[in-house]
Amino acid sequence: MNALPHRRIEDWKYSDLRSAVDADVVAAAPTAAWSVASSSGVVEIADLPAIMPRGEHGAMAELAVSHAKTGPYVRVVKGARGAVHLHLTEGGHGRALIVLDDDASLTLQETVQASDFSNVAVEIVVGKNARLDHVRLGTRSDAVQVADYSVRVAEGGIYRAHFANFGDKLSRTELHIALDGEGARAHLSGVSVLNDRHADVTTHVDHATGNTQSTQIFKNVANGHSRGVYQGKVTVRPGANGSDSRQTAKGLLLSEGAEIDLKPELEILADDVKCAHGAAVGDLDEESIFYLRSRGVSESEARSLLIRAFLEDGVAEIEDEAIRASVWQAVEAALTP
């Protein structure tokens, strides 16, 4: 790749990477460092194997793969259960591989230590009837952070993922999901709580086989001079009948200078499918604020209650209670001036 993606490339229209980071910095970035901790279960942790599966990735992943010499490999063997905490300790170009064998299940919690620049490509394989619960908790920083996930879900497999973003100088989280077997499901959700920062979540769910299911719920709150972006593409391949996809993307603007861009995109090439999507951006409802105030709630508390209420169904998608609580805690911190 010669040049960094920029705003004249449709897919990067709202996230001008080229103007956010110097090409020399990208070229000279080291291999990223991770720490991997297994808190329970039977999990193999090793360095990347020589031959890796490769799914669809975004523009920056190629660069990550060619630069990163090694990275973590997490594998849960057939029928086993596990919980892993993956932490990006130092920025640079990184790559990781997560493999769930058939009937395996894993709770994957991902956190990052912000550094000036990071660009990671993560390959995820969810085997037959396996289940991965993935939560990525971002930080608020002045860094440029790109994370690209390619996920393949086999027959009967479930991939649940939540992305909590608090914004960076430029943040791009990209997901490419292939539902590659009957009954495969992907449930994606995310909240972006931004104050003078940028966060872009771009997802592409590919219903490659019939009777597959996907949901996407993304909520953006933007204050100050923030920019929140959600681009959600859903493809239903020819013959992938019985597929079911639902997408909700909502934005809440808290200031004049904030911007939220929501771009749903449906590409339906099969006949017998159920697809529904809705996208809306607005500000806090004055009538609701008045109602709460007429019940004694102060204006600032009313606003704060309504902002949390707006985010609620995004965070509620996280099934693990402890992880959900830690995400709420981070959301609270981001909302507290």
Next chain:
Amino acid sequence: MLEIKDLHVAVDGKEILKGLSLSINAGEVHAIMGPNGSGKSTLSYVLAGRAGYEITQGSIAYKGEDLTAMTPDARSAKGIFLAMQYPVEIPGVTTMTFLKTALNAQRRARGETEVDALGVLKLVRAKASALNVTEEMLKRPLNVGFSGGEKKRLEILQMALFEPKLAILDETDSGLDIDALKLVAEGVNALRAPDRGMLVITHYQRLLAFIVPDRVHVLSGGRIVAEGGKELALELEAKGYAHLAKDAA
């Protein structure tokens, strides 16, 4: 308790209330009746302090204080409660959370100690069953998916919980069938007290058969055009508003 004098109110530059005067003493229940567009809801919103209602002339005193200088939340803490004609739906906030937040916000503003979750639950439960507000409703997001009757019952539950000094009921009867109407009226009657004033705003007489007012005022064209005892409501029912408005003019 409430003293409204020569009140003129404009919305978007258009005068809606044109010299309304009304006074309510503690322990009294007053009814305001009037046709659509007479200014009934404007009056209720002005008393609750909604933005966009400009007082161009006149005064409102509540317990001797200038009400118009207070924020909506300060009014609530001082005991003013408006049961709204169209209660708003708030997805993402459960009814129980809302009740706890509101009750404690009012208590905090008055310098009283807050009630913990269990305490609020007990208070709510003690009042909910009489109004047929179910546990299931309390767990749902505020007013979301509630029927018209459920919303009105929840307004009255709030009134019972907050124990206001001045309760204003804006068309609480609209959209209720007779059974729901009786239930709501019983809830309101249970709150009649020597230290509490009530203002019942309605288009129809039928609510006043169950909540019997001490005084009835007829609002037409932005001012009170007739006043009397409870029998005035019956007269209105028989003869209609046009007739009274004409007499007054």
